[in-house]
Amino acid sequence: MGRAGTITSTTLPPGPPLPALVQTLVVGNLRHHVLPLLKRRYGSVVRMKFAPHRDIVMLTDLDDIKTVFSGPVTTFHGGEGNVTLKPLMGDHSVLVTDEDTHLRTRKLLMPAFNGAALRGYRAMITELTTAELDRWPQNRAFGAHDRMRALTLEIILRVVFGVAEGPRLDELRRLIGHLVELDLVQVIGWQSPRLQRYRPWRTYAERQARVDELLYAEISERRQASDLDQRTDVLSRLLTVPADGDELSDAELRDQLVTLLLAGHETTATALAWALHEISRDPEQAAFTTRAADEGDEKALEAVMKESLRLRPVVGEVVRRLTEDVEIGGYRIPAGFDVMPSILVVHGDDDHHPDARLFRPRRFLDGSPPAGSWLPFGGGARRCLGAGFSLMEGSIVLRELFGRFAVAPEHARPERIRSRPITLEPARGARIKVTGR
Numbered sequence: 497m498g499r500a501g502t503i504t505s506t507t508l509p510p511g512p513p514l515p516a517l518v519q520t521l522v523v524g525n526l527r528h529h530v531l532p533l534l535k536r537r538y539g540s541v542v543r544m545k546f547a548p549h550r551d552i553v554m555l556t557d558l559d560d561i562k563t564v565f566s567g568p569v570t571t572f573h574g575g576e577g578n579v580t581l582k583p584l585m586g587d588h589s590v591l592v593t594d595e596d597t598h599l600r601t602r603k604l605l606m607p608a609f610n611g612a613a614l615r616g617y618r619a620m621i622t623e624l625t626t627a628e629l630d631r632w633p634q635n636r637a638f639g640a641h642d643r644m645r646a647l648t649l650e651i652i653l654r655v656v657f658g659v660a661e662g663p664r665l666d667e668l669r670r671l672i673g674h675l676v677e678l679d680l681v682q683v684i685g686w687q688s689p690r691l692q693r694y695r696p697w698r699t700y701a702e703r704q705a706r707v708d709e710l711l712y713a714e715i716s717e718r719r720q721a722s723d724l725d726q727r728t729d730v731l732s733r734l735l736t737v738p739a740d741g742d743e744l745s746d747a748e749l750r751d752q753l754v755t756l757l758l759a760g761h762e763t764t765a766t767a768l769a770w771a772l773h774e775i776s777r778d779p780e781q782a783a784f785t786t787r788a789a790d791e792g793d794e795k796a797l798e799a800v801m802k803e804s805l806r807l808r809p810v811v812g813e814v815v816r817r818l819t820e821d822v823e824i825g826g827y828r829i830p831a832g833f834d835v836m837p838s839i840l841v842v843h844g845d846d847d848h849h850p851d852a853r854l855f856r857p858r859r860f861l862d863g864s865p866p867a868g869s870w871l872p873f874g875g876g877a878r879r880c881l882g883a884g885f886s887l888m889e890g891s892i893v894l895r896e897l898f899g900r901f902a903v904a905p906e907h908a909r910p911e912r913i914r915s916r917p918i919t920l921e922p923a924r925g926a927r928i929k930v931t932g933r
Contacts (some may be wrong), residue, residue: 586751639925657730
């Protein structure tokens with residue numbers, strides 16, 4: 497990568513000539529179809545224009561992506577790249593901050609997701625999974641995505657708050673379920689306070705405001721607890737003032753809690769839904785997963801989760817905003833542009849993942865994919881803090897589920913991908929039927 501002053505290229509990357517609004521709508525709603533086509537048409541470095549005034553450069557070459565992930569955090573701003581999330585996550589969220597602010601928050605959150613903490617969550621995840629599976633109807637089709645969302649939300653509520661009972665958390669549980677139902681129209685409304693006076697934007701804003709009220713009430717009450725240093729939930733950890741006195745404000749706490757509650761359950765829920773979608777249609781993979789569940793083979797169960805995240809990445813890309821001109825892939829990319837490593841395109845490339853369109857968990861047991869070619873949690877200094885938690889959680893859920901049930905699809909025909917502003921999910925909710933074994 498050439499830094500400012502040493503860049504040799506003067507050429508901007510190629511890209512489609514369509515108006516920015518058209519590109520925004522087409523890519524926003526059909527990126528799983530469009531981005532692979534753009535790579536075939538223009539190569540591994542493609543410039544796109546999004547409304548209102550955003551230049552984005554898609555990257556699909558592994559060396560170019562490594563340049564971004566290993567580059568200086570002062571040049572590649574992930575927080576600015578996630579600026580569209582600010583209205584939901586807040587100004588202080590670990591997802592939308594950069595440099596020292598981001599590092600400070602990340603360090604505060606890390607103890608809740610290290611190895612010792614993960615081991616402490618296993619029994620709780622197993623208990624909640626068992627309770628959820630007890631409620632599943634047999635021999636009747638239902639949406640697996642909704643049930644996985646309910647389960648993973650329950651799990652993250654326990655991780656964040658330590659308890660999940662009481663009218664306040666009951667209401668929060670219901671409202672969080674509404675907040676994850678984002679579409680492109682809703683995101684457009686975030687950019688315009690004027691639109692938020694009208695429905696559907698007003699309804700969403702009202703729900704978000706109520707979530708804030710509930711979280712601030714929970715924070716206020718928890719601050720009065722006399723045993724914070726003995727609790728292991730995330731909120732109590734964040735409220736325990738460190739030796740240097742670096743205490744988080746209520747607003748900072750609110751933003752981290754919202755981020756954990758939303759991002760901490762939706763990715764895993766969607767990955768599990770896609771896994772059930774694929775396994776239910778493939779007897780060989782159903783047998784593989786069932787055997788792994790019966791034998792308690794955690795590596796094999798984790799491989800199922802990894803393959804689900806590869807074949808059906810929940811988040812299709814990561815974004816970094818440039819603070820200075822850089823040279824990537826032989827092109828000059830100016831400061832202010834966003835560079836976008838495409839998880840979706842890399843995961844679907846046969847050069848990195850042979851028979852990339854097939855669901856084959858064994859590929860993660862018979863030899864790992866090439867370095868840097870599996871990146872559902874991003875990479876570099878901003879790799880998702882909850883990656884280990886998500887894989888452990890998903891493996892436990894699969895173990896309990898396939899140890900109890902045989903799974904079949906409602907219809908043999910695969911479901912379409914629904915492209916939401918942040919995630920890619922099964923269009924009909926991954927509808928399945930289960931029967932007791």
